[in-house]
Amino acid sequence: xxxxxxxxxxxxxxxxxxxxxxxxxxxxxxxxxxxxxxxxxxxxxxxxxxxxxxxxxxxxxxxxxxxxxxxxxxxxxxxxxxxxxxxxxxxxxxxxxxxxxxxxxxxxxxxxxxxxxxxxxxxxxxxxx
Amino acid sequence: xxxxxxxxxxxxxxxxxxxxxxxxxxxxxxxxxxxxxxxxxxxxxxxxxxxxxxxxxxxxxxxxxxxxxxxxxxxxxxxxxxxxxxxxxxxxxxxxxxxxxxxxxxxxxxxxxxxxxxxxxxxxxxxxx
DNA sequence: CTGGACCTTCCAGCGCAGGGGAAGGTCAAG
DNA sequence: CTTGACCTTCCCCTGCGCTGGAAGGTCCAG
Numbered sequence: 001x002x003x004x005x006x007x008x009x010x011x012x013x014x015x016x017x018x019x020x021x022x023x024x025x026x027x028x029x030x031x032x033x034x035x036x037x038x039x040x041x042x043x044x045x046x047x048x049x050x051x052x053x054x055x056x057x058x059x060x061x062x063x064x065x066x067x068x069x070x071x072x073x074x075x076x077x078x079x080x081x082x083x084x085x086x087x088x089x090x091x092x093x094x095x096x097x098x099x100x101x102x103x104x105x106x107x108x109x110x111x112x113x114x115x116x117x118x119x120x121x122x123x124x125x126x127x128x129x
Numbered sequence: 130x131x132x133x134x135x136x137x138x139x140x141x142x143x144x145x146x147x148x149x150x151x152x153x154x155x156x157x158x159x160x161x162x163x164x165x166x167x168x169x170x171x172x173x174x175x176x177x178x179x180x181x182x183x184x185x186x187x188x189x190x191x192x193x194x195x196x197x198x199x200x201x202x203x204x205x206x207x208x209x210x211x212x213x214x215x216x217x218x219x220x221x222x223x224x225x226x227x228x229x230x231x232x233x234x235x236x237x238x239x240x241x242x243x244x245x246x247x248x249x250x251x252x253x254x255x256x257x258x
Numbered sequence: 259c260t261g262g263a264c265c266t267t268c269c270a271g272c273g274c275a276g277g278g279g280a281a282g283g284t285c286a287a288g
Numbered sequence: 289c290t291t292g293a294c295c296t297t298c299c300c301c302t303g304c305g306c307t308g309g310a311a312g313g314t315c316c317a318g
Contacts, residue, residue: 084238091231109213
């Protein structure tokens with residue numbers, strides 16, 4: 001299976017597949033006599049796994065860690081659990097920060113809708129902020 | 130007032146101030162005979178305004194828009210309100226996405242804590258994902 | 259007169275996940 | 289035999305908000 005086929009099957013691009021190989025997420029594929037990459041079917045499963053990892057908001061570096069553990073012959077369960085826990089914690093923190101910011105902005109907006117523009121003094125940049 | 134002083138007063142770095150000038154957020158300062166930037170006190174107010182804008186999660190490009198309107202002699206009220214509304218909408222969307230993602234990951238994690246590692250088959254990369 | 263703190267410009271890079279495009283090789287159909 | 293689709297490597301670009309460093313000029317105290 002050539003790279004274009006794999007890209008179509010996986011719903012991605014040839015650029016991305018070469019990039020994954022470059023980043024160590026895909027093992028270097030066999031080559032045809034002409035130097036074309038020749039993928040075995042399990043490459044598709046691997047790319048799908050990468051995409052599932054991305055859906056779970058893991059970075060490529062984290063996905064690579066899982067694949068490395070797995071490629072080393074171990075079952076990466078514990079590692080995956082840890083990563084998911086960590087990611088969940090990060091996510092919660094990020095959500096909290098965004099909620100705080102949302103509050104701040106909502107207050108600014110409320111203030112902005114109450115003030116009459118012509119009461120703005122000239123020596124301020126903006127009294128809403 | 131020289132750039133280092135302004136940086137200290139505004140709680141930022143000289144690098145950042147030059148960067149702001151480069152990006153059009155700060156007008157080019159007057160220069161001393163030696164070529165040093167020589168800021169008037171209102172530069173501090175302007176930098177503070179930039180920081181307040183950042184606190185409101187506005188991008189530098191958006192803050193620049195406000196400053197440009199204001200520098201053009203108009204009162205940027207409506208513009209600011211629009212930006213705040215837009216930012217609020219973006220933020221809400223972003224928060225929603227993160228919440229969905231959080232749910233997905235939480236489910237994966239729950240699933241991961243129920244499955245026994247030794248039931249993992251060898252031909253999958255990882256059954257948690 | 260020397261040292262150190264300050265200033266100038268310019269160039270380069272970060273992290274993330276690729277995308278754009280050049281210059282060239284290869285393969286199958288018509 | 290040529291066309292067009294595909295493949296190869298290579299290097300640079302994106303957005304965002306800076307940060308680091310090099311090479312040089314300036315100012316003031318001791």
